[in-house]
Amino acid sequence: MMTVDWWQLRHAYGRATDTPEHLRALECGDAQARETALDHLQVAVLHQGFPETATAPAVQAVTALLAEGRAHPDTVDALVEFLGDAASSVTFLAGNPHFAEELPDVANAVAAAYPVVLALLKTAVPGRALFYAEQLTAIARMAPLVNQREDLAAIIRDQLQHGPGPRGLWVRCLGQLGVDLRDLLSDPDPAVRLRAALVHDDDPRSQQLILAALAEPPPPSLHQFELVPAAIRVAPDFDTIATAACEVARQDGWTGFDDGWGALVRFAFAEPHGPRRPLTDSQRALLRALVINDQLWDPKNGNCGLVFKEAGLPHDRDACRQLAQ
Numbered sequence: 001m002m003t004v005d006w007w008q009l010r011h012a013y014g015r016a017t018d019t020p021e022h023l024r025a026l027e028c029g030d031a032q033a034r035e036t037a038l039d040h041l042q043v044a045v046l047h048q049g050f051p052e053t054a055t056a057p058a059v060q061a062v063t064a065l066l067a068e069g070r071a072h073p074d075t076v077d078a079l080v081e082f083l084g085d086a087a088s089s090v091t092f093l094a095g096n097p098h099f100a101e102e103l104p105d106v107a108n109a110v111a112a113a114y115p116v117v118l119a120l121l122k123t124a125v126p127g128r129a130l131f132y133a134e135q136l137t138a139i140a141r142m143a144p145l146v147n148q149r150e151d152l153a154a155i156i157r158d159q160l161q162h163g164p165g166p167r168g169l170w171v172r173c174l175g176q177l178g179v180d181l182r183d184l185l186s187d188p189d190p191a192v193r194l195r196a197a198l199v200h201d202d203d204p205r206s207q208q209l210i211l212a213a214l215a216e217p218p219p220p221s222l223h224q225f226e227l228v229p230a231a232i233r234v235a236p237d238f239d240t241i242a243t244a245a246c247e248v249a250r251q252d253g254w255t256g257f258d259d260g261w262g263a264l265v266r267f268a269f270a271e272p273h274g275p276r277r278p279l280t281d282s283q284r285a286l287l288r289a290l291v292i293n294d295q296l297w298d299p300k301n302g303n304c305g306l307v308f309k310e311a312g313l314p315h316d317r318d319a320c321r322q323l324a325q
Contacts, residue, residue, distance in 0.1 A: 004020075004057045004061075006019055006020055006054065006057075008053075009052070009053045009054040009057060010052050010053050010054055011044040011045050011047070011052045011054045011055075012043070012044050012045075012047030012050070012052060013044050013047075016044075016045075016052075016053075016054035016058075018040070019040065019044075019045065019054055019058060022036065022037035022040040022041070023037065023058065023061045023062070023065075025037040026038070026062075026065055026071055026072060026075050026079065027065060027070045027071060027072060028072075029072075031074075034072055034074065034075055037075075038075060038078045038079075038082075041058060041062070041079075041082050042082065042085070045058045046082065046085055046086055046089065049085065049088065049089045049092065049093075050089065050093075050099070051086070051089055051090075051093075051099060051102040051103065051106045052102065053101070053102060055086065055102060055105075055106050055109075056102070056105035056106045056108070056109040057109075059082075059083065059086055059106060059109035059110055059113065060109045060112070062079050062082060062083065062113075063083070063109070063112060063113040063116055065079065066079060066080070066113070066116050066117075066120070067116045076120070077128070077131065080117055080120065080131075080132065080135050081135060083110055083113050083117060083135060083139065084134065084135030084136075084138040084139060085138075086106055086109075086110050087110045087135075087138040087139040087141065087142055088138045088141075089106070090103055090106055090107045090110060090142050091138070091141050091142055094143070107142055107143070107144055108144065110139055110142065111139070111142060111144045111145055113139065114136070114139050114140065114145055114148060117132060117135055117136050117139060118136060118152075120132050121133055121136055121155070126163065126164045127164060127165075129159060129163055129164070129165070130159070130163075130164075130165040130166075130169055130170065133152075133155070133156055133159065133170070133173050134169070134173060136152055137152065137156075137173040137176050137177060138176075140152050140177060141176055141177070149177045149178065152177060153174055153177045153179050156170055156173050156174055156177070157174065157179075160174070166191060166220055166221040167189050167191065167192050168189065168191030168192050168194070168195045168219070168220070168221040168222060169221050171184060171191075171192050171195035171196060172195050172221075175195060175196070175198065175199035180200075181195070181196035181199050181200060182196065182200050182203060182205075183196075184196035185197060185200070185203070185205050185206060185209065189219075190213075190219040191219040191220055191221050191222055193209055194209060194210070194213055194218075194219065194222055194227075195222070197209040197210050197213075197230075198210070198226065198230050201230055201233055201234050206234075207234040210227065210230045210231050210234055211231055211234065211235060211240065211241060211244075213227055213231075214227050214228065214231040214241055214244040214245070214248070215243065215244035215247065224248065224252070224256075224260060225256065225259040225260055228248065228256075228259055228260055228263050228264060229259055229263060231244070232263060232264070232267045235267075238264075238267050238268045238270075238282055238283075238286075239280075239282045241264075242268075242282035242285060242286065243285075245264040245267075245268070245286060245289075246285050246286055246288075246289035247289070248260060248261055248264060249261045249264060249265075249286055249289035249290050249293060250289045250292050250293055251293070252293065252295075253295050254295040254296055254298070254301060254303070254304055257303040257304050257306075257307050258303075261290065261293070261296070261307075262303075262304075262307040264286065265286065265290070265307050265308070265311050265313075266307070266310065266311065268282065268283050268286050268311075269283065269310075269311035269312060269313070272310065272311055272312030273311060273312035273313055273323075274312050277312075279323065279324075284323075284324045284325075285324075287313070287320050287321075287323055287324035288321075288324045290320065291317055291320050291321045291324060297315070297316075297317045299315065308320075
């Protein structure tokens with residue numbers, strides 16, 4: 001840290017001159033100082049997943065703390081998660097011209113942390129192995145670490161067979177590493193089958209699994225917001241998933257405006273409703289399901305209102321009830 005000119009670097013809130021103090025607190029600060037330091041990394045150094053010029057040096061400092069065993073024990077998991085988040089930012093923002101200056105340095109810094117986190121995985125107690133594997137997977141997805149993926153996948157495959165934790169989450173890691181998972185489409189564990197299906201949604205067996213799953217509560221370790229977009233991708237038309245879509249629309253929270261009930265409305269009304277476009281039976285059924293859901297009709301909720309507006313529908317419960325008749 002002493003060789004870095006933090007005055008020349010920035011985080012989300014200005015010059016990064018306060019970052020060295022926070023990094024030192026991760027080693028020898030009291031509990032409050034450590035908590036504040038961890039917040040600083042996530043809120044300022046990697047604000048909402050967007051790197052700044054201070055991000056790469058901070059990643060290097062965190063890696064050194066972990067590699068040398070100097071990080072306070074109660075900060076280790078949070079620091080590893082910070083590294084995983086930084087890696088995810090590199091992958092997500094690849095090619096974004098606004099971060100062309102920062103990303104190469106962040107990628108190189110996080111890549112150097114890979115063996116440090118790998119060592120933590122190999123020595124982790126069984127209940128924490130999945131956490132470290134998930135962070136390693138995020139790191140290995142970066143382009144500079146493509147040659148590490150096969151070895152990491154072998155470790156995760158072994159954990160899938162013999163380790164603790166939800167098997168579906170181990171499979172998710174394998175899918176993110178680009179592993180062919182079609183041999184798992186017939187696994188007895190429904191979460192494993194569905195995870196494999198989400199990776200290989202061009203396979204007819206996967207499509208059948210995904211469409212069937214939309215009509216049921218998702219198995220443990222899967223979420224509805226993962227299944228809805230997948231079902232929309234593989235369904236030939238809305239009528240195919242209308243019955244399941246109505247069940248989702250009746251029960252989903254308002255926060256599903258993006259990848260839950262809202263995605264289903266956009267699929268059902270790919271061509272917005274209008275005076276010369278009468279509703280189909282499936283569209284009417286979906287409207288009736290939406291009307292039943294109390295969470296979708298707050299007139300102050302702009303996110304919900306926009307879904308209805310884009311579909312050519314009024315964001316008015318009584319008006320939609322009348323349309324659905």
